[in-house]
Amino acid sequence: MKKVMIFFAALLLVQCAPTAKSKLKTLITDYQSFKAFDYDEFPLGEYSEERFEKQYSFYRDCFDRAQKIKTSELSDDELRSLRLLRFVLKHRIKSHEFKMHYNPILSDEGFHNSLIYRVRKVVDKKGAIQYLKLLKSIPLYIEQNTELIRKGIEMGISQPRVIFNGYENSYEQHITEDASSNYYFEPFLNLPDQLSIQEKDSLQNAAKEVIEQQLIPTFLVIKSFFEKEYYPKTRTAIGVSETPNGIDFYNNRIAYYTTLDLTAEEVHQMGLDEVQRIRTEMQKIIDELEFKGSFADFLAFLRTDEQFYAKSPKELLMFARDVAKRLDEQLPRFFKTLPRKPYGVVPVPDAIAPKYTGGRYIGTAPNSTDPGYYWVNTYNLPSRPLYTIPALTAHEAVPGHHLQGALNAELPISIPQFRRNLYLSAYGEGWGLYTESLAEEMGIYTTPYERFGQLTYSMWRACRLVVDTGMHAFGWTREQAVDYMAENTALSLHEVNTEIDRYISWPGQALAYKVGELKIRELRQKAEEDLGELFDIRAFHEVILANGTLTLPMLETEINNFIDSYSSS
Secondary structure: HHHHHHHHHHHHHHHHHHOOHHHHHHHHHHHHHOOOOOOOOOOOOOOOHHHHHHHHHHHHHHHHHHHOHHHHHHHHHHHHHHHHHHHHHHHHHHHHHHHHHHHOOOOOOOOOOOOOOOOOOOOOOHHHHHHHHHHHHHHHHHHHHHHHHHHHHOOOOOOEHHHHHOOOOHHHHOOOOOOOOHHHHHHOOOOOOOHHHHHHHHHHHHHHHHHHHHHHHHHHHHHHHHHHHHHHHEEEEOHHHOOOHHHHHHHHHHHHHHOOOOOOOHHHHHHHHHHHHHHHHHHEEEEEEOOOOOOHHHHHHHHHHHHHHHHOOOHHHHHHHHHHHHHHHHHHHHHOOOOOOOOOEOOOOOOHHHHHHOOEEEOOOOOOOOEEEHHHOOOOOHOOHHHHHHHHHHHHHHOOOOHHHHHOOOOOOOOOOOHHOOOOOOHHHHHHHHHHHHHHHOOOOOOHHHHHHHHEEEEEEEEHHHHHHHHOOOOOOHHHHHHHHHHHOOHHHHHHHHHHHHHOOOOOOHHHHHHHHHHHHHHHHHHHHHHHHHHHHHHHHHHHHOOOOOHHHHHHHHHHHHHHHHHHH
């Protein structure tokens, strides 16, 4: 009898033991519900060392739990979630160990000017009050970030001084004489009609008081901090491998941004090979145009001839909108599922335009009623050629970032929230670059110059593989990188210089585009060859987008399964 009781007790323990499925579900719930700080107390986030240590400890615990879950007991989608969670946790842990939180600055963005993304149209009184609360929290946000940077400087962590030429515009723009002319006051210029005159006056006066008494003085503090404390102590070396632990850091950034096990040497050679291939395609177009002169002469012609440049910011913006409309019309031919969320085409805010890239997609929260936005940089028109706008629009709007990002946010609720919010550059930017060539299949490029524009964008991303690894792994100077980019692309010299500064300040990120695109093109070629007449471009794109953001090895698994399913049927 005693043996029987022991047997049933043991059986009960086995039955009650957590399964791999339940462990994963609990882990994901814990991960998604974790709050490193109180959003009511810190609307812009808490940037204290204590917050980052708390976060680090939590991520390590989650990673240990994730490693112990048996993959053999999971469904295909559960396995996707586990693999993605392991990848994200691993690299968040490494980011902390490399002390990245002490360096919240890039050449075209930083802790202080990323605040402009919070400036949104006010649609009701509640939104206006929330925005006022956000403005009031800016001084603490700035204080915490500058304190982190000070501690980083003490540890030898900084960006190179060379990338900060013209950086003063990022903070001086907000040091205005009064609130009415301040960018952060714009949401109060056109308050919703349902508010009474008294309510509008009250909200506007409150905003003016906060901006004049808190925000403008805070940007004066930022100016003093950068010019008196930070710039004099920034490093001189541009390559991150020349900094303490820099080689390991750069190798980690390659692994994170490409999601592949690649060396700097392999990435560099991949770039050189692509540059040679694309150069051949470019020459074919030059020959087609019967241009008399060298490759360098043709680039000089593109950079200087007035026919290739808009006469006004409005002309540039309207051209981008026209291209976006033509792309919209082609989507049903190439995609089964389209996003519900719309997007708008608007100029880059003046406050950041001088150092900003040519265009960028700005998404919104999944539950937001705002559309996504494709930002077009209309600053310095002689540096914004019209022949690259079709490729830029395909990449940033549709079928690029907006389509992929909105579909990701609209994934079914059965897929964990962290996956619906996840962005990995190799997948997202690889997709964006892939869609630039897809736009040619859509018939978007109407002139040889626009086709050359697409090739120069592809060449631009290939050059990134060469110059990013060149500067951060092989000792290239900034001048070498600028010359290489200028000699091989039709980008304006202004764009070349802002891009090189971006790569210096953001090691490894620039590798994601071309590495991701090459993987997607490789997988498409494999599917086309294996399936022959059975290949369906809409079905292929559906598989790429259906599960949301993936690492490139995971994406390859999905496409192989897609091919096998067609072959077996």
